[in-house]
Amino acid sequence: MADGPDQSPALLEFLLRMGDNTLILGHRVSEWCGKAPVLEEDIALANIALDLIGQTRMWLGLAAEVQGEILGEVQGDRKSADDLAFLRDAWQFRNVLLCEIPNGDFGQTLMRQFLFDAWHDCQLRQLAGSADDRVAAIAAKAAKEVTYHLDRSSGTVIGLGDGSPESHARMQTALDHLYPYVGELFLSDPVDDALSAAGIAPDPGALRPAYDATLTRVLGEATLVIPQASRARGGGRDGRMHTEHLGHLLTSMQWLQRAYPGATW
C-alpha cells in the first residue's frame, strides 16, 4: 500500500476486531469441551473452537506485525499474537458483544454460533477480494472453515427450533436474548469508512441484506420468529463498553500467562 493515505492505524484496529471476535468466541466454544450433551457434538464444538483459534493466530499475527510497523519497532521488540491475546485488558479488546455472551444452554450456544457464522461467512467472502493481499489470503483460508461452521450451526438451529416443544421454546428464548446484539455487527465508524474507501474491507452495513436473507431462510425453517429490531447494543467493536462477562472470560483465559509470565511448555 504505497499509494494513498496511510491506512495502518485503521488496518490495525480492523485486524484486532477480526482476531478478537474469533479469539473470544473460540474461547467461549471451547468451554464446552468435555461437557457437551453428546460425544459427537463435543468433538464438533472442539473442532470449531480450534478453527476459530487458528484464525485468531492469523489475524492477531498480522495485527502484531502492523502494530510493529506503526511503532517502528525492530523485529525482536515486536509483539506477537500471543502477547495481544494474553496480555491485553478488557477495554483493549475489540470483539463484538455477541461473542462474549456466556454460553447458556446448548441451544443458546448454537444460536449465538449461527448468528455469528451467518455474518462471518458474508464478511470473509468479501474480504477474500480485499485490496490488501495479506487480508485476502487469511480470509480465503478462513472462509472454507466458516462455510462449514454455518452449515452445521444452521442445521442444528433448524433441528432444535423445529423440534420438540421444549427445544423450540429454548431456541426462541435464545434468539430473543441474543438478537439485540446482532446490530453491532453492522455498525460502522471512521475506521470502517477508511478501509472500505481503500477497498481493504467491506462497509459493514452493506452485508446486512445477505445476512438478513440467511436469517429469514434458516430461522423460518426453524419455525422461529425474528424479534422486532431494537437499537443495536454496541460497545464491543470500539471497546467503549464491553459486558461484565468479558472480564471473567479473560480471567480464565489469561491467568496462566499473568501468573507465570512467558511460561511455555
Place this chain on the structure above:
Amino acid sequence: MTAEWPLWEIFIRGQHGMSHRHMGSLHAPDAETAIRNARDVYTRRNEGVSIWVVEAAAITASSPSAKGPMFDPSESKVYRHPSFYDIPDDVGAM
C-alpha cells in the same frame, strides 16, 4: 424425550480411486447430521474425500453363532485361490 438418536455406520473414502472403508459408528438424529458428525469425528486429520453414512439398523449382518458353518468350510479349499496359474510378466499387476 427419551428416544435415543439412531446409530449410523460411517464409510470414508481416503483417496480418489479407492473404495469407501468402514471407519466406525456414531449417533445422529438424521442422515445429514450424521455426515456432519462423521466429518468432525473421522476426517479431522485430513483422512477423507468422501463420506457415506447408513443407519446401522439397515444393515443385515451374518450371525456370529453361524461363523463355523459359514466360513470354516472354505479354509481347506486352497484350490479356490487363483495361485496355480503362471501369469506372464507382461500382464503387470492384476
